[in-house]
Amino acid sequence: MNGTFCIAVVVPVYSKNNGRRNYSKKDICYYCEKTINSRISKHYLSVHTDRTLVQQVISADGEAERNDKLYQLQHMGNFKHNTKV
Ligand SMILES: [Zn+2]
Numbered sequence: 001m002n003g004t005f006c007i008a009v010v011v012p013v014y015s016k017n018n019g020r021r022n023y024s025k026k027d028i029c030y031y032c033e034k035t036i037n038s039r040i041s042k043h044y045l046s047v048h049t050d051r052t053l054v055q056q057v058i059s060a061d062g063e064a065e066r067n068d069k070l071y072q073l074q075h076m077g078n079f080k081h082n083t084k085v
Pocket of ligand 1: 030031034043
């Protein structure tokens with residue numbers, strides 16, 4: 001070992017263009033587990049307004065908080081989906 005750094009073993013960007021992109025555009029709804037192709041926030045706010053977390057989004061204090069809650073929901077939905085499969 002002479003201290004030479006072995007750099008740039010960058011993981012190649014593989015499996016990106018073979019049609020199996022995981023969660024770049026589609027989101028899974030946390031509640032009904034549907035795949036949402038459009039904006040998931042819109043889905044939550046139109047279909048699941050009776051849910052506690054969506055209520056929190058609606059009553060969020062400011063846009064930052066609102067986005068934060070929406071992000072949480074989005075993440076939860078995808079996570080639920082991933083752990084299930
Ligand atoms: Zn839904």
